[in-house]
Amino acid sequence: MNQRLRLPSWNVLGLLPAQLIMLLTLIIPVGIIILVSFSTRGPYGGFDYVFTTAPYKQILFNEGWSGELEFNPQYLIVVARTVILSLATTIICLALSFPVAYFISLQKTSAKMLLIYLVTLPFWVSMIVRVYSWIIILGNDGVIAKALRALGITNNIGSLLFTDTAMLIGLVYSYIPLMILPVFASIEKLDPALVEASHDLYGSRLTTLRRVILPLCRPGMVAGAILVFVPCLGAVLEPVLLGGGKTMMMGNLIQLQFGAARNWPLGAAISIVLMCAVMIFLLWRGIHAMRKEGRENGA
Amino acid sequence: MxxxxxxxxxxxxxxxxxxxxxxxxxxxxxxxxxxxxxxxxxxxxxxxxxxxxxxxxxxxxxxxxxxxxxxxxxxxxxxxxxxxxxxxxxxxxxxxxxxxxxxxxxxxxxxxxxxxxxxxxxxxxxxxxxxGNAGFTVNRNLYKGPVDSWKVYFEPSEELKGKIASLAQADEVIPAAQNYLGIPYCSEDPKEMKRVLDLLQAQKPFVAAYSSDNIENRIGGGEVAMHFWWDGNTMRVRRNDKANVEYAMPKEGLVGWxxxxxxxxxxxxxxxxxxxxxxxxxxxxxxxxxxxxGHSSPVKVDASKALYNKENAPELFPTVPVKMGQACSPAAQELVTKVWTQLLQ
Incomplete structure (x- = not known):
């Protein structure tokens, strides 16, 4: 009992400004979204504070064309597509980042600095401009189409832009720097002596990569995977600009609900579901990492 | 400076x-x-x-x-x-x-x-x-056929596969489909709206993009042969950029705004x-x-200084019925959203 009454120590008070910012800019807005997701929709958008769980039910059940309430997977299809595309993006980013990061880490310090600077360069340009540039590259009169035509390979590649492939290219391009940086950081920390030791013990190149380098770079790869996967789930621009708006990802679905559909509570409910999915994923990762650490320490 | x-x-x-x-x-x-x-x-x-x-x-x-x-x-x-x-x-x-x-x-x-x-x-x-009104525009370098009906846009011929573009807003596209099918705007009848969905779903394989940005380039530059668009915009791209485009006059009616x-x-x-x-x-x-x-003026203008007339801007003087878009009831809007979500799911 006594312990509870003790005044907070100074270092807790010192964190107060940061906590205040978190409260005002993160926790309260999320609270509002949760509130909206349990409200009744207004006739022309907006919402009324009348409690209902209808928005959550609507995610799974909808009136069919015959007017009866039935299970409707339309939103689940969008969710599944989002997860699959995000996973694919993460895997491609990982596969491309590792050699790039490894190559950079082998350079002289000055070259290393320059290359890392180049990797971060896209961050200085607006996301819209970066995605838009792919329209110009992939379009009918784009660089790729022109090159292929000039080489006489094919005349009919008008199908590059506005495809799922274009969407995936855009996603990988947008988020790959977020993967390269943490992977590079963990490769930098790799002790070359360990690689040498592996070779001394007659480990082949492949074995060295598999048993020494990759396990030691795991934390960087996991961090990169989270940094790529999570924002991918909320991607809005790539499906619209590169996918031609033909299929939706969750970001577009949420936008549709707040915009044309005038169903804010449903949009809020989908946002909450998306957020919960991300949190469960991160929690699972966290627990997994903690258990592993515990095992290693215990052994 | x-x-x-x-x-x-x-x-x-x-x-x-x-x-x-x-x-x-x-x-x-x-x-x-x-x-x-x-x-x-x-x-x-x-x-x-x-x-x-x-x-x-x-x-x-x-x-x-x-x-x-x-x-x-x-x-x-x-x-x-x-x-x-x-x-x-x-x-x-x-x-x-x-x-x-x-x-x-x-x-x-x-x-x-x-x-x-x-x-x-x-x-x-x-x-x-x-x-003005919403209809569709064709690039005459790529499409030579008739443009007197929504049929050529919603039920296109085989060679137009991947050569049609639509808008990203259900509110623009669905009334046009309703005009074609003879269904009233803002219909609250699910059966009628199911027909709209069927029509749009059958059209989807022909559609390169549902996008409301950068339309000038897509239709003027020939990325697509047909694009859902507006009268005055078509006129401007034809006059100012000398693009070989034509604004269709579908007999089923344009969508007015x-x-x-x-x-x-x-x-x-x-x-x-x-x-x-x-x-x-x-x-x-x-x-x-x-x-x-370059859109029609609902207020009086000085005819001696106005740039556009029936001869040089036929787009602004439609020869087919124009039906003004309506404000849908929540129930009708729900059906519009359902059509659009299922089309793009």
Whole structure:
């Protein structure tokens, strides 16, 4: 009992400004979204504070064309597509980042600095401009189409832009720097002596990569995977600009609900579901990492 | 250089006034939220010179964006330019200011057929700015066939696979499909709306993109052969960019729209907004606006200075019925959304 009454120590008070910012800019807005997701929709958008769980039910059940309430997977299809595309993006980013990061880490310090600077360069340009540039590259009169035509390979590649492939290219391009940086950081920390030791013990190149380098770079790869996967789930621009708006990802679905559909509570409910999915994923990762650490320490 | 500095000061000043909305700053400013490239910069400059009021113009690209922004509260804008059905929705939801427009000088300039229409029966909330219609445009280098029916757009022939583009907004596309199928706008009958969905789903394999940006390049440059589009925009790209395009006149009917000036509830610069609306409705300024925007004018213009007529701009003078878009009931809107979600799921 006594312990509870003790005044907070100074270092807790010192964190107060940061906590205040978190409260005002993160926790309260999320609270509002949760509130909206349990409200009744207004006739022309907006919402009324009348409690209902209808928005959550609507995610799974909808009136069919015959007017009866039935299970409707339309939103689940969008969710599944989002997860699959995000996973694919993460895997491609990982596969491309590792050699790039490894190559950079082998350079002289000055070259290393320059290359890392180049990797971060896209961050200085607006996301819209970066995605838009792919329209110009992939379009009918784009660089790729022109090159292929000039080489006489094919005349009919008008199908590059506005495809799922274009969407995936855009996603990988947008988020790959977020993967390269943490992977590079963990490769930098790799002790070359360990690689040498592996070779001394007659480990082949492949074995060295598999048993020494990759396990030691795991934390960087996991961090990169989270940094790529999570924002991918909320991607809005790539499906619209590169996918031609033909299929939706969750970001577009949420936008549709707040915009044309005038169903804010449903949009809020989908946002909450998306957020919960991300949190469960991160929690699972966290627990997994903690258990592993515990095992290693215990052994 | 001096221009640059003035512009940046203007931007800073307007940003500041938006943030603080101090009355002292609000005195001489006006912020407009309008369709992209819809307000003639020449007219705005003239207004600034005559009145000393600093004007900022921001752009939106769909009625829904505008509605959502106003519903979210204090948008900071003094004038917005919604289309007719959204004027009705905004009046009904109490988002617009009653500016007594019917007793303003601007009202006398409005052509009789556009006064006190169903979306603003008292005529007190809005003053029309431009009208036109939605249909489809073909690139004549790529498509030589007839354009007298929505059939060629919604049920295209095999060679048009991947050569058709649509818009990203259900509100634009679905009424056109309803015209083709002979279904009333805002139908609340699920069976009828299922037919709309079937039609759009059958069309989807032919559609390269559902996109409302960059349309000029896509249709003018020949990325696609057919594009859902508007009359005046087609006319401008044909006249200004010499693109070989033609605006279709489908016998089933085009989808009409009319955009109006209106003032959001609680606007900081109400008097300046009214001044601007009156200014833009004056015959000479309306003519500047007409020549710039290239959509038909619902207010009187000076015929001797107007650039467009039946001969050089046939797009603006439709020869087929034009049916104005309606404000749908929540039940009908639900069906529209259902069609669109299932189309793009």
């Amino acid at each position: 001096s221009v640059k500095i003035r512009l940046s000061m203007l931007a800073a000043a307007s940003a500041f006034s938006l943030l603080t909305s101090l009355p002292a700053w609000a005195e001489g400013s006006l912020s407009i939220y309008a369709w992209a490239d819809s307000i003639a910069p020449e007219a705005v400059a003239k207004f600034e010179k005559e009145t000393g009021i600093k004007v900022t113009v921001d752009a939106f690209s769909s009625n829904e964006d505008l509605l959502t922004k106003l519903q979210a509260g204090s948008s900071g804008y003094d004038i917005v330019t919604p289309s007719q059905h959204f004027v009705k929705i905004m009046i009904d939801s109490g988002l617009l200011e009653d500016i007594g427009a019917s007793s303003m000088p601007a009202f006398q300039q409005i052509l009789p057929e556009w006064q006190k229409q169903w979306w603003d029966p008292t005529g007190n909330y809005s003053v029309p700015l431009a009208y 009319l955009d109006s000036y209106a003032v959001p509830k609680g606007a900081a610069n109400l008097d300046n907004a009214k001044k601007f609306i009156d200014f833009m409705a004056k015959e000479e300024n309306a003519t500047i606006e007409y020549n710039y925007y």
